[in-house]
Amino acid sequence: MYINGAFVDSVSKKTRNILNPATKEVIATVPEAQIEDVNAAVDAARAAFDGEEWKSKTAQDRQKILFSIAGKIRENFEAFVKLEVENNGKPIREAEFDIDDAASCFEFYAGLATKIHGETMSVPGNSFSYVTREAIGVCAQIIPWNFPFLMCAWKLGPAIAAGNTVVLKPSEVTPLTALFLAQLIDELDIPKGVINIVTGDGPIAGNALISNTKIDKIAFTGGTSTGKYIGKIAAENLKKATLELGGKNPVVIFDDCKMDLAIDWGLFAAFANSGQVCTAGSRILIQDTIYDEFVKQFVARAKNIKVGDGSDAENTMGPIVSQAHFDKIKAYIEVGKSEATLAFGGNSDDSKGFFIEPTIFTNVTPNMRIAREEIFGPVVALLKFSTEEEAIAMANDTEYGLGYGLFTQDVTRVHRVMPKIRAGIGWVNFYHPTFNEMPWGGYKQSGTGRELGLYGIENYLEVKQVNINLDTDPVGWY
Numbered sequence: 001m002y003i004n005g006a007f008v009d010s011v012s013k014k015t016r017n018i019l020n021p022a023t024k025e026v027i028a029t030v031p032e033a034q035i036e037d038v039n040a041a042v043d044a045a046r047a048a049f050d051g052e053e054w055k056s057k058t059a060q061d062r063q064k065i066l067f068s069i070a071g072k073i074r075e076n077f078e079a080f081v082k083l084e085v086e087n088n089g090k091p092i093r094e095a096e097f098d099i100d101d102a103a104s105c106f107e108f109y110a111g112l113a114t115k116i117h118g119e120t121m122s123v124p125g126n127s128f129s130y131v132t133r134e135a136i137g138v139c140a141q142i143i144p145w146n147f148p149f150l151m152c153a154w155k156l157g158p159a160i161a162a163g164n165t166v167v168l169k170p171s172e173v174t175p176l177t178a179l180f181l182a183q184l185i186d187e188l189d190i191p192k193g194v195i196n197i198v199t200g201d202g203p204i205a206g207n208a209l210i211s212n213t214k215i216d217k218i219a220f221t222g223g224t225s226t227g228k229y230i231g232k233i234a235a236e237n238l239k240k241a242t243l244e245l246g247g248k249n250p251v252v253i254f255d256d257c258k259m260d261l262a263i264d265w266g267l268f269a270a271f272a273n274s275g276q277v278c279t280a281g282s283r284i285l286i287q288d289t290i291y292d293e294f295v296k297q298f299v300a301r302a303k304n305i306k307v308g309d310g311s312d313a314e315n316t317m318g319p320i321v322s323q324a325h326f327d328k329i330k331a332y333i334e335v336g337k338s339e340a341t342l343a344f345g346g347n348s349d350d351s352k353g354f355f356i357e358p359t360i361f362t363n364v365t366p367n368m369r370i371a372r373e374e375i376f377g378p379v380v381a382l383l384k385f386s387t388e389e390e391a392i393a394m395a396n397d398t399e400y401g402l403g404y405g406l407f408t409q410d411v412t413r414v415h416r417v418m419p420k421i422r423a424g425i426g427w428v429n430f431y432h433p434t435f436n437e438m439p440w441g442g443y444k445q446s447g448t449g450r451e452l453g454l455y456g457i458e459n460y461l462e463v464k465q466v467n468i469n470l471d472t473d474p475v476g477w478y
């Protein structure tokens with residue numbers, strides 16, 4: 001782990017084996033942080049924030065630091081891709097995208113570091129009044145396993161740009177690219193304790209981190225039930241919290257769509273990263289007039305997906321990240337078989353790695369479990385609607401509100417439907433592309449707050465008002 005500028009084991013000497021999900025081989029052994037390790041990391045981040053060295057860094061210094069982190073990532077691009085593929089299982093082409101996007105995220109926030117600004121306000125009376133923005137303090141950052149390195153960038157980039165210090169905990173399943181980043185960060189001129197990376201599980205290490213009262217803010221990405229728990233702890237301790245949680249995202253296919261395009265992006269929506277994406281288009285709603293034709297072409301094209309070890313560039317879908325998650329998805333496929341029609345896939349094999357075929361269910365109705373619950377795997381539910389109103393109602397008929405897609409060539413329909421969808425991230429005639437410049441986050445049970453873009457940095461800043469009396473004659477109050 002990386003605590004206070006040093007690479008350390010857990011004081012308890014406890015460790016965890018890290019597997020390649022495509023082969024089940026142990027590829028690394030990492031420290032398993034206990035409460036005392038996490039507390040040491042928080043103490044280091046606290047001391048770094050409260051001390052003079054980090055405070056004396058200007059916005060221009062922080063910009064240079066972030067550009068140099070991005071530079072290190074680009075210099076070591078191939079190594080990051082290889083490690084991400086081995087640890088998470090995703091195909092090379094997806095890992096390449098993630099690593100490049102992560103470097104771009106650091107570059108985006110490097111640029112933004114020097115654009116944090118205040119305002120002056122016209123107030124009544126003789127006061128010169130202005131607002132400044134300041135770093136919040138020590139940020140506890142907890143991330144999931146589905147985009148291990150990209151999530152590091154989303155968390156560290158804005159936090160450091162704003163002048164905070166950080167303790168970041170990657171998922172216990174996928175810590176390797178975060179630890180590799182720590183090695184590269186150590187080569188840069190960043191004060192000790194500004195960035196700390198601890199490896200460990202949720203119940204012990206994660207819990208110790210969010211419950212430590214010396215932190216100032218929690219930034220969490222993960223499941224909705226974990227998010228609710230973390231939100232509760234944050235409220236008890238009155239810590240600021242941003243929560244990026246799950247989704248059951250609708251992709252609406254109208255009969256005036258370009259069919260080839262809708263099939264192409266519909267498959268990508270459902271099966272990119274083996275469906276282990278918070279915005280996965282796991283519910284595809286298709287207008288009844290084209291339902292049969294869409295299903296036929298969707299299934300035919302799904303057959304082209306090549307499942308296997310992500311490190312073989314021929315493979316376009318990798319394994320599931322872990323045995324536990326593989327078992328959960330398999331159970332959902334059984335649920336699907338009992339309530340809908342299995343149109344394609346459904347087979348799985350965990351003899352060598354955790355592989356599940358792309359799986360398509362048809363004749364799905366809105367109240368079925370596979371239409372309502374987040375499966376977080378390569379399982380997609382195809383539903384039918386007849387009118388625009390029905391499509392909107394079905395799209396919104398979920399406790400979540402993260403992503404949504406529309407496929408239509410009618411621009412007036414786009415503007416009619418968009419404002420009625422209760423979700424934070426929309427795509428029209430494509431799906432999933434994510435831009436560092438744009439705000440990311442959900443409505444309803446998909447979370448609170450926004451990451452990325454200008455919005456993302458606001459969550460790492462306190463706002464301070466300052467009022468200067470311009471009339472220095474005594475008032476004589478009493």
Ligand code: NAD
Nearest residue numbers: 143144145170171201202206207222223226244245246278
């Ligand atoms: P998870 O909630 O099980 O774990 C996420 C992280 O939280 C891990 O680092 C874990 O160790 C930690 N954690 C678990 N219990 C904790 C506790 N009690 N206290 C503190 N930390 C704890 O989620 P996961 O299985 O790793 O990831 C999948 C979930 O993440 C999905 O629901 C997915 O939708 C969501 N996700 C959301 C976004 C988004 O931007 N909205 C992005 C990626 C993933």
